[in-house]
Amino acid sequence: MHSTHNLLALNELRSERLTHSCFSGPVQHIRFVLKGDVLETTVEPSQTAKPQRHKVTGDVHLILRRGDEVLFGQRQNTGYEDGAWHLPSGHLEADESVVEALIREADEEIGVRIVPADVRFSHIMHNSSSGGRVAFFFTVDRWDGEPTNREPDKCAALEFFPIRDLPDHMIEYCRAAMGHVSDDEPFSAFGW
Incomplete structure (x- = not known):
């Protein structure tokens, strides 16, 4: 033409x-x-x-267990779900494994030191938010240091909750993932 x-x-x-x-x-x-x-x-x-390849954001979530309780932080000043309780979490950085990211985030957010041998994989969730995310959930029940709020500008409080009585106001994908972890289900898709 x-x-x-x-x-x-x-x-x-x-x-x-x-x-x-x-x-x-x-x-x-x-x-x-x-x-x-x-x-x-x-x-x-x-x-x-060729079709565009799908790109996803990876993030890690720490299930810090003390007996039958799990540590949550209450979000504030983030612009997303402020007031909700959420697990300590964060994004992967370049050239970082998911376990390295979890250990770094644990130190940055709550001041605890974790060794890789004490990190147990619990769940992976493909979440539809933000165009697609892959969230890795790891359980840790041994660590050094006392959990301390090291990001008071983004976290109003830290509190341990019984695993069978989670807080009412949680981010929904986190609540769903905790249910899958309790049921020993290693994978889920959320929001698709």
Whole structure:
């Protein structure tokens, strides 16, 4: 197909917003040639582009157990579920394993030191929030130090709750994951 446009058309093309959807599925190759003040375009046959790979955020959640109790922090000033109780957690950083991330977050958020040998995998959840997240839940029942609120700007309080009597106001995916952990279910999908 061959068509001719003036320079105003080129300016309109330049102002279109491109999104990732423009680059998946059928793709047409368009060649632009400027001859004087006339822009000629040639559209070549469609080809199929490779679909975009799904990218997920990974995060870790610490189930710090003291007997039949689990430690929770009450969120504040985060803009997401403030007032809700949640497990100590955080995102993976570049070049960091999930166990390294858990140990780092435990130290940063609650000031406890954990060794890798004391970390037990409990659950993995594929959560639909934010376009897809993979949350790793690990149980730890041995650590050094007393849990202390080291992020008072984001955490109003730390408290141990009985595992069979969790707080009423929790982030829902966390409540669901704790149920799966209690039922020894290693995997779940939430919100899909």
